[in-house]
Amino acid sequence: MTEAPLLVIEHLAKAYRQSRGPLQRHTTLAAVTDVSLTIVRGETLALVGESGAGKSTLARCVVRLEDPDSGRILYAGQEIGRLRGAALRSWRRHVQIVFQDPHGSLNPRMRVGTAVREPLEVHRIARGPEADARVAELFREVGLDPDYRGCYPHELSGGQRQRVGIARALAVGPELLVLDEPVSALDVSVQAQVLALLRDLQQRRGLTYLFVAHDLAVVRQMADRVAVMYLGRIVEEAPAERLFADPRHPYTRALLAAVPTPDPNAPPPRLVLRDDPQPTTDAVSACPLYPRCPDPRRTERCRIDVPLLRKVGPEQRAACHFADEPPPA
Amino acid sequence: MTPLLEIEHLSVGFATRAGTARAVDDVSLAIAPGETVALVGESGCGKTATALSLLRLLPASATLDPASRIRFDGRDVLALDREELRRLRGGAIGMVFQEPAASLNPVLSIGAHLVETIQAHDDVGSTAARTRARELLATVGLRDPERLLARYPHELSGGMQQRAYLAMALAGQPRLLIADEPTTALDVTTQAQILALLVDLTGRLGMAMLLITHNLGIAAAVADRVAVMYAGRIVELAPRAALFARPAHPYTRGLLQAAPRLDGPARPTAAIPGAVPSATAWPDGCRFRPRCGHAWERCRTEPAPADVAPDHTARCWLVTERPEGAA
Numbered sequence: 001m002t003e004a005p006l007l008v009i010e011h012l013a014k015a016y017r018q019s020r021g022p023l024q025r026h027t028t029l030a031a032v033t034d035v036s037l038t039i040v041r042g043e044t045l046a047l048v049g050e051s052g053a054g055k056s057t058l059a060r061c062v063v064r065l066e067d068p069d070s071g072r073i074l075y076a077g078q079e080i081g082r083l084r085g086a087a088l089r090s091w092r093r094h095v096q097i098v099f100q101d102p103h104g105s106l107n108p109r110m111r112v113g114t115a116v117r118e119p120l121e122v123h124r125i126a127r128g129p130e131a132d133a134r135v136a137e138l139f140r141e142v143g144l145d146p147d148y149r150g151c152y153p154h155e156l157s158g159g160q161r162q163r164v165g166i167a168r169a170l171a172v173g174p175e176l177l178v179l180d181e182p183v184s185a186l187d188v189s190v191q192a193q194v195l196a197l198l199r200d201l202q203q204r205r206g207l208t209y210l211f212v213a214h215d216l217a218v219v220r221q222m223a224d225r226v227a228v229m230y231l232g233r234i235v236e237e238a239p240a241e242r243l244f245a246d247p248r249h250p251y252t253r254a255l256l257a258a259v260p261t262p263d264p265n266a267p268p269p270r271l272v273l274r275d276d277p278q279p280t281t282d283a284v285s286a287c288p289l290y291p292r293c294p295d296p297r298r299t300e301r302c303r304i305d306v307p308l309l310r311k312v313g314p315e316q317r318a319a320c321h322f323a324d325e326p327p328p329a
Numbered sequence: 330m331t332p333l334l335e336i337e338h339l340s341v342g343f344a345t346r347a348g349t350a351r352a353v354d355d356v357s358l359a360i361a362p363g364e365t366v367a368l369v370g371e372s373g374c375g376k377t378a379t380a381l382s383l384l385r386l387l388p389a390s391a392t393l394d395p396a397s398r399i400r401f402d403g404r405d406v407l408a409l410d411r412e413e414l415r416r417l418r419g420g421a422i423g424m425v426f427q428e429p430a431a432s433l434n435p436v437l438s439i440g441a442h443l444v445e446t447i448q449a450h451d452d453v454g455s456t457a458a459r460t461r462a463r464e465l466l467a468t469v470g471l472r473d474p475e476r477l478l479a480r481y482p483h484e485l486s487g488g489m490q491q492r493a494y495l496a497m498a499l500a501g502q503p504r505l506l507i508a509d510e511p512t513t514a515l516d517v518t519t520q521a522q523i524l525a526l527l528v529d530l531t532g533r534l535g536m537a538m539l540l541i542t543h544n545l546g547i548a549a550a551v552a553d554r555v556a557v558m559y560a561g562r563i564v565e566l567a568p569r570a571a572l573f574a575r576p577a578h579p580y581t582r583g584l585l586q587a588a589p590r591l592d593g594p595a596r597p598t599a600a601i602p603g604a605v606p607s608a609t610a611w612p613d614g615c616r617f618r619p620r621c622g623h624a625w626e627r628c629r630t631e632p633a634p635a636d637v638a639p640d641h642t643a644r645c646w647l648v649t650e651r652p653e654g655a656a
Contacts, residue, residue, distance in 0.1 A: 050516035157604040187371040192600030217589035258521035260546030276486040
């Protein structure tokens, strides 16, 4: 790709101190370990993984709700960690986040019209009647009747609330939207409406998405590229089509196999991960998947030599010693 | 075969500020011994209220319509006295709910949970109860049961908590397990483990199961029959193969088309227009009418369940009639 990326994440790391009790020493839990990613303008990069994979931590670093311990994030060439004052405020207009549960992220005592209007005033984009008109326009853009402006969040359905969350994020005219599990809290019959809206907005506004999700079937519909995280690391990254057709990391394969298909003739998953992920609190020498790896090729080497994320095909990277070839049938 | 569980004309109303919400409306369903039935539906459709009413665990704000009948193993559940009900709950009928962490007591060890549960149903000493507790933990696939007995809930992962919770539900040797969204709070790889375990347990122990889920994929993986609920009613009931191969109700078809999936070509799923209605304001006539692409004049009157095929019913006029002018 020749275009300069909109977002570059370089060697990002973030750990949290964990208290084990008043008389115990703190331990550190690595939430994100050495993550590097790029996002090109106009594309959707999906970040997938299970709880504890570090995907939300990473998303929060991208919008500067968290600061990384090391590594850096460049937005349109500017290191966001160094932005201060007016430059920071102006950058915040370019990057917005939509949360999973609009019930939790909207102020229950604030009318939803006011919630959408607030960023317009904070960023001095519009005020008075002009702001009113903008809010009505934003409501229409996300498929809500402007009559809903006077409602409180609890008076709306889950799908309507998520539309409000999206309108609020759009109010400042962002280029990059971080969508943190945007449809996970919605009913299946409504999920597709919100996904269609997001697709439509991306086209019309030329938006770039960092789409954080645990549901691979949803990701398959939305993503241009997919990065799979496991215990804080990217274990595989590929164009969506490739990732779903020819996953090279055993964790990606197990994750795909675990998704139940609404077809009773579908074979039960052959590839089942044992036990649970075991987050490590110390420096590790083993592949993080080693204790659970279902790949029959797993060897002693996987226990003593951490596989690095490396190129295994056109635009495909995987962190597995055996990723050069598809698994034996 | 005589059904193990028989629900007839079950209706549950909740008193709300906006009036009485009939969350469950005239639900009838039977489960045979050893059979797994999945009750599938979206939020607010009444699936959890149905499950809770089976063990009379509904909150005080709920009232059961007098026409409701629930029979378990030939006995009238609604006529049981407190002691009989206590023995039934966690005895012949076991339960697991969505959030194991919320159902386990944080200050009691796993062993204390299990011993208490076992002794509530069997008059056994603590040594025998602990032996039984170890067996139960092994039954649900937990390694090193002895060490686990001393552990506290927060020391276990979500998947292990759900297994331990399942072990408690099995303590009374249930003939029916009610599992309400047992894997919804879990990650997908853990979910796959728990679903495999549930299939294994029902087969091995000859236990029937009422599995409540919003996920058609889960129903396809574990159920013998599937009941689809919408707006307080069962709108379609069929053996698993028939439901997925020949869904008759437009809501079932819409739900299948809306479900994102990994098989087949990658394409956007089709949404069902509108939103799930609220129990205080069910639409008149067919409750799916405002969201249905096939609705016609007839749908202003509510349809009764009609036979699509033997053992397959749907509450839709299209099963028996066609709108004028339609092919």
